[in-house]
Amino acid sequence: xxxxxxxxxTLSVQEGDSAVIKCTYSDSASNYFPWYKQELGxxxxxxxxxxxxxxxxxxxxxxxxxxxTAKHFSLHITETxxxxxxxxxxxxxxxxxxxxxxxxxxxxxxxx
Amino acid sequence: EAGVAQSPRxxxxxxxxxxxxxxxxxxxxxxxxxxQQILGQGPKLLIQFQNNGxxxxxxxxxxxxxxxxxxxxxxTLKIQPAxxxxxxxxxxxxxxVSYRDTQYFGPGxxxxxx
Numbered sequence: 272x273x274x275x276x277x278x279x280x281t282l283s284v285q286e287g288d289s290a291v292i293k294c295t296y297s298d299s300a301s302n303y304f305p306w307y308k309q310e311l312g313x314x315x316x317x318x319x320x321x322x323x324x325x326x327x328x329x330x331x332x333x334x335x336x337x338x339x340t341a342k343h344f345s346l347h348i349t350e351t352x353x354x355x356x357x358x359x360x361x362x363x364x365x366x367x368x369x370x371x372x373x374x375x376x377x378x379x380x381x382x383x
Numbered sequence: 384e385a386g387v388a389q390s391p392r393x394x395x396x397x398x399x400x401x402x403x404x405x406x407x408x409x410x411x412x413x414x415x416x417x418x419q420q421i422l423g424q425g426p427k428l429l430i431q432f433q434n435n436g437x438x439x440x441x442x443x444x445x446x447x448x449x450x451x452x453x454x455x456x457x458x459t460l461k462i463q464p465a466x467x468x469x470x471x472x473x474x475x476x477x478x479x480v481s482y483r484d485t486q487y488f489g490p491g492x493x494x495x496x497x
Contacts, residue, residue: 275425303483314387314474314488315426360425370439371486373425 273298275363277374284351285382292377294361295343303364304344306335309376310357318359319346351381385409387489389475395495401463404492408456408477414438415452416486417460418474426474432458433481462494470496 274297284290296304302323307315321328321335321344328335334347348355358376388407396402408415414433418426429448431438434455443450447466452458462469472491478484 305485307488312490314476314490316488317485320485362425370428370431370442373427375423375425 273301273363273365273369273372275361275372275374277361277377279377280375281378281380283380283382286351286353288351290346290348290351290355290379290381292346292359292361292379293343294345294363294374295341296363296372297342298363298365299339299342300365301342301363304335304337305362305364305371306346307360307362307373308357309360315360348379351379353381353383355379356381387475387477387487389473389489389492391492392490393493393495395497396465397497398467399464401461402465402494403459403461404473404475404494406458406460406475406489408458408475409487411479412477412487413455413480414478414484415458416476416478417450417458418476418488420472420474420491422471429460465494465496467496470494 276295305320308318309315319335332349337344360373360376362371362373364371416431417429420426429443430440430450432452435452450460472493474491476486476488478486
């Protein structure tokens with residue numbers, strides 16, 4: 272089955288700096304890659320996603336890049352703000368008759 | 384638009400007791416998921432329903448866990464008997480039709496088994 276790994280496990284940045292979170296996946300058939308943000312006491316919330324026919328996608332301060340050859344994808348957050356502090360999960364999906372497989376999450380801390 | 388509703392939000396039980404969680408998905412969403420999230424880990428799918436049929440329950444410990452989705456809307460997840468290792472947050476999510484659609488998560492139920 273699919274295996275998704277995230278690194279690093281924690282990341283601390285200064286407010287205003289950029290943050291980059293990387294994920295690798297094992298199944299070359301995976302074709303959908305969402306990123307979720309989870310705040311304390313809440314369920315995960317989708318912040319951006321990308322499908323395998325696209326190399327990059329951007330939404331305001333957030334962008335995701337996908338390298339299918341290397342089987343990794345990254346979340347980029349620019350101009351970080353304290354409210355960006357949360358746990359971020361990447362996930363991968365191989366399509367029909369498969370499930371969404373999550374990484375272990377990374378805790379992002381933005382220092383004011 | 385109302386989100387995914389779950390209850391209770393917190394539950395503390397002793398091992399070998401039983402417990403049930405309830406989920407009401409977003410109106411009109413055909414697919415419903417139950418995930419288990421152990422502290423420090425990502426969510427792990429337990430069971431997926433499309434309408435009231437089971438699509439995937441390969442990771443559901445069927446000797447103690449059961450789930451149903453009557454009439455293709457609300458769902459309940461039951462654990463009987465509970466073990467210490469069942470302590471986790473149980474998340475319900477729903478999506479419009481299938482795996483291609485965004486999954487929206489509820490706030491979860493935090494279960495502590497003593």
